[in-house]
Amino acid sequence: MRPTRAEVNLAHLRHNYRVLEKMFGDGKTKPAIWGVLKADAYGHGSAAVARTLERAGMPGLCVALLEEAIELRDAGIRVPILVMGGYYGPRREGLEEILARDLVPVVYDAGQIERIATLARYESEGRPVRVHLKVDTGMGRLGVTMSELDDVLDAFDGRPEVQLDGLMTHLACADGDDLGPTMEQLARFAEARGRVRARGFSPRFVHAANSAGAMRLSEARFDAVRPGVALFGVSPVPGLAPELKPVIRVRTEVVALRTVEAGEPIGYGYTWRAPRRSVIATVPMGYADGLDRKLSNRGHALVRGRRVPMVGTMSMDLTMLDMTEIPGARISDEVVFLGQQEGALGRDVITAEEIAETTGTIPWEVLTSISRRVPRFYREP
Ligand SMILES: Cc1ncc(COP(=O)(O)O)c(C=O)c1O
Known part of the structure; x- marks a missing residue:
């Protein structure tokens, strides 16, 4: 029922396999x-x-x-x-x-x-x-x-x-x-x-x-x-193989929107207060889905191809985003936490490497943390 899901791009997986085949097969041995x-x-x-x-x-x-x-x-x-x-x-x-x-x-x-x-x-x-x-x-x-x-x-x-x-x-x-x-x-x-x-x-x-x-x-x-x-499209050392393509994309949709006045608090513990009149979106993905709670007030998501900051302390099932910079933000707008998005406001990507850098871990942990609660959908474009 939730719009939260992980899209697994099998064509990218095959592509990465071919990239590695080429890379490892160029010497004397294969x-x-x-x-x-x-x-x-x-x-x-x-x-x-x-x-x-x-x-x-x-x-x-x-x-x-x-x-x-x-x-x-x-x-x-x-x-x-x-x-x-x-x-x-x-x-x-x-x-x-x-x-x-x-x-x-x-x-x-x-x-x-x-x-x-x-x-x-x-x-x-x-x-x-x-x-x-x-x-x-x-x-x-x-x-x-x-x-x-x-x-x-x-x-x-x-x-x-x-x-x-x-x-x-x-x-x-x-x-x-x-x-x-x-x-x-x-x-x-x-x-x-x-x-x-x-x-x-x-x-x-x-x-x-x-x-x-x-x-x-x-x-x-x-x-x-x-x-x-x-x-899975992650270079173990930055820049080793730019041709690799991320295979997983984690997306959901805005389920609630509110306008808050300057000074109003958001989420558990009031760790964030609006610095100005702000539009806040609630999205149905939280730490029980594998988003690291350390992303609270630090991480980002993509909406219409533009980066928006996570605000307030992340909940088990929900995360809030500051959408003030997204003109005409609406319920059902797609939100990407991991992977690429292209939309009316641009094109951007959030990589496992970026999330790992923000939370102080490694991309391996970012990928293996996406929980079973997030259904995997397989794409064969
Ligand atoms: C024994 C062994 N071989 C290979 C791998 C693959 O490692 P990587 O994901 O860094 O390619 C692992 C994973 O940690 C491993 O434990």
């Missing part, structure tokens, strides 16, 4: 691009995003959770899906799902390899389970440490049911000003690859790079890359 669709494809809706990318020829996908991979298989997605989080639950049900749905688990300790082998012995009809081994080269999060690598490799010995098909790491600082730490991680990863090969393993897929790593360093691309945010 890595496979495996889109990272965790957290409901960064808030864009994972089933529709996966379907679009699969049809566009994407050869594989990555998610964080087993649950996310199951959701994609249930939606009919057939390409390989890498489950990067490495947690398959305390009982065997999780690993059974991995086998039954032909998912690719990430492993980083010997126990995982033993459990997969035990299960596969009875349940995978003789087919080995292909796994990717994650090495911690400096993220300090998940992955076998360099000092434990040989012990974990021992766990593959005598267990032909588990095949070491991929070797991966994750870069901690690829979007930072200083690429030194990334080069150190890549050097450790080279050592890890050498040790893995010396033990007689030859994983088909070596991969390390997120969007920033893949976009900035050709030497981080290897056999595959794992971009997330760039597919």
Whole structure:
């Protein structure tokens, strides 16, 4: 019933995929691009995003959770899906799902390899389970440490049911000003690859790079890359790829308008008072929809192609805008909180990067915060 919705532009998603293909394919190698669709494809809706990318020829996908991979298989997605989080639950049900749905688990300790082998012995009809081994080269999060690598490799010995098909790491600082730490991680990863090969393993897929790593360093691309945010049109470092197009646009409409006199207060706590006679619009989107409450009295929205300031403290379901500079403002005027708008008064855009800058976070969080209460509409222009 509410006019609040998120429009997901699937043509822009395909465009971004092509931009990255071109960018990563210009060197000696042409890595496979495996889109990272965790957290409901960064808030864009994972089933529709996966379907679009699969049809566009994407050869594989990555998610964080087993649950996310199951959701994609249930939606009919057939390409390989890498489950990067490495947690398959305390009982065997999780690993059974991995086998039954032909998912690719990430492993980083010997126990995982033993459990997969035990299960596969009875349940995978003789087919080995292909796994990717994650090495911690400096993220300090998940992955076998360099000092434990040989012990974990021992766990593959005598267990032909588990095949070491991929070797991966994750870069901690690829979007930072200083690429030194990334080069150190890549050097450790080279050592890890050498040790893995010396033990007689030859994983088909070596991969390390997120969007920033893949976009900035050709030497981080290897056999595959794992971009997330760039597919959704956000450059992880300002200006890296101006051709990328934002995929999501969040819009609603004015549902109430009032004229207030100078000095009159607006919203909870009276944090804003009209500095002059003002036209105030109320729009049905608030912090429960994923707008950051820190935007109160600081953020903007677009109306008829022009920027208007948010005024007063944002409510759970409603936000107020100062529309005094919008001549003839009306109920049902479209209001854009994220994305582009073109109208009688001009053309402007509010990016995830801009919102992140205002609220002191990162664009990844802006995108993944748009809540389930905001229905996603898919556009194929
Ligand atoms: C292991 C791993 N690879 C790749 C990505 C994609 O990162 P980005 O969205 O910066 O491209 C993520 C996301 O954080 C990740 O956790």
